[in-house]
Amino acid sequence: MSNTFGNIFTLTSFGESHGKAIGGIIDGFPAGIRIDEDFVQNELARRRPGQSALTTGRKEADTVEFLSGIYEGVSTGCPIGFVVWNTNQHSSDYDNMKDVFRPSHADFTYTQKYGIRDHRGGGRSSARETISRVVGGALAKLALKEIGVQITAFTSQVGTLVLDKSYTQYDLRHIEDNPVRCPDPVLARQMEELILRVKGEGDTVGGTVSCIIQGCPVGLGEPAFGKLHAALGNAMLSINAAKGFEYGQGFGSMELRGSQQNDVFYNENGHIALHTNRSGGIQGGISNGEDIYFRVAFKPVATILMEQPTVDKEGNETILKARGRHDPCVLPRAVPIVEAMAAMTILDYYLLNKTTRM
Template sequence: MYNNTFGNIFRLTSFGESHGKAIGGVIDGFPAGITIDEDFIQQELNRRRPGQSSITTSRKEADAVEFLSGIYEGVSTGCPIGFVVWNTNQHSSDYDNMKDIYRPSHADYTYTQKYGLRDHRGGGRSSARETIARVVGGALAKLALKQLGIHVTAFTSQVGIYRLDKDYTQYDLSNIEKNPVRCPDPELAKIMEEYIFNIKGEGDTVGGVISCVIKGCPVGLGQPVFGKLHAALGNAMLSINAVKGFEYGQGFGSMNLKGSQQNDIFYNDNGNIQTRTNRSGGIQGGISNGQDIYFKVAFKPVATILMEQPTVDIHGNDTVLKAKGRHDPCVLPRAVPIVEAMAAMTILDYYLLDKASHL
């Protein structure tokens, strides 16, 4: 297996499986001299960890990160940053009945065909638990971006049929962490929470959309051909488990508009060139233009449902699967920090690439 590394200059290599001893990673290319706030990094992991509310999986994990290298007296040294998060609460026996069965819409079949074997315990390497490493890498990237005045904020904007109906600028994004769904609209958040809870009670799952806003990004990140910034963000988001779609700016929502309605008009604001609108989502020609970068990420319903489903076993025989174990009825609340992490790592990587191209 290869392609376990993300990034160009800022690079994260992750390792570990859902029911193995640990999840961890090595970060290369992180700038020296950045103050490392380990409490902040742990807080980011806490936002992703299981068991945080009645609408997430009941698996209990501390998800405490342990740094092994690259940090001295609270400051990054420029050396590779190694870290590990130990798994402590696996219930591997919950997956015994799935050992020889292909779970619908999971990676079981493709993984087995490609590698000739698979770790059936929680999905092994294909489990979303691998995203622990991404959240650590993203938290470190956020600390570096903070010094540049760049901030990344994601939130749940749709669960099933329930969605925000206004532009992100019309909401108070400080409300995101005040409810378990991580939606900036408190009233809609209550509806979403109840809906997810009821879906969980049925043994079923539901998907939705996470929106993300990047503020303070400078002009000039990205290349105009194969290094487009929006393509890099799309690649990052589509690498997350259960993601089915990505759009930036107005995306598919602008397909009914004419060019005269869609274009972002430039104007001179006391010597600074600005645009009167931001339908482009902060990126034009694959290069950031200094406006807010915003995009949406679509997540499918979690594939593991706690009700009977027809399927086949590894020999091709018809059978019925009823999953056991502890699973999320909706991945969105715990995926918000993962989306932020992948966005932060992408922006920091492209910032470093831009600086390197001007040496």
């Protein structure tokens, strides 16, 4: 089950960075949804390597091949199998890492847990595994579109460069206008310059991705152990390099008093509405119909092209200088992954909610 996501809508992923392919099986997907394969492919293009100077130089088309569950462009309700073939592996780049543990990477923990690891590109711990998530998320987006749900993510921080206004004050239609995927064009240029400078030094940099879910139905989430924000947090923290999650005002609300933090209800022409949305669209673990918004913090990529002290598998101290093609910053490519995980979570909880009421 560690390779399966979801309750009713489920995604089971398989594959390694330098194996033959990455793929997955989606079960519980509603029948009758028109599958726009061009849309799915475009979502993969947003995640794929080599799309700009800010990303790894690995060149992959990342073309998805659907194997089952779709007939004449429509989902059948049967399991949807898919595969994306790996075509541009440079496994020899990792030869000097075969018996050495990269600092802050999964090398040591995988070896301790399984007694074996695939050192080529990180194997299963590689971010290439997220291909299956983006395919699943793209299909979930197509299903959610039927009920008016829209999910948008963007880069909100790189290093010390931070968007300082609410998402409502930016034109989110311009997110894809720059390689950083930031809605502020001026700050986006500064972020791009920072990433390129860090890349030139052989180092890496982290930051945050923000996400907004609009049109989410009221009532998604369970009151105790299945809270919607907990499910979103679980989904986001399963992404490679993710280190933190906050929704609504998050840690910023700790400085406020209840009288400043509370979202006050009022009657708007017979409809119950809220003056503010500091709760981030979720109250008591259940969606309230307002925009759901959250941030995900990503650490700097662990593999850097600089010498670092470490040890080998026998515990002998040594020096490692990594080779290969690596992202200096995960944020631009993490944006579609965050959207994908959010879409799968919302669709799963929407389907789950339909089982709790007549």
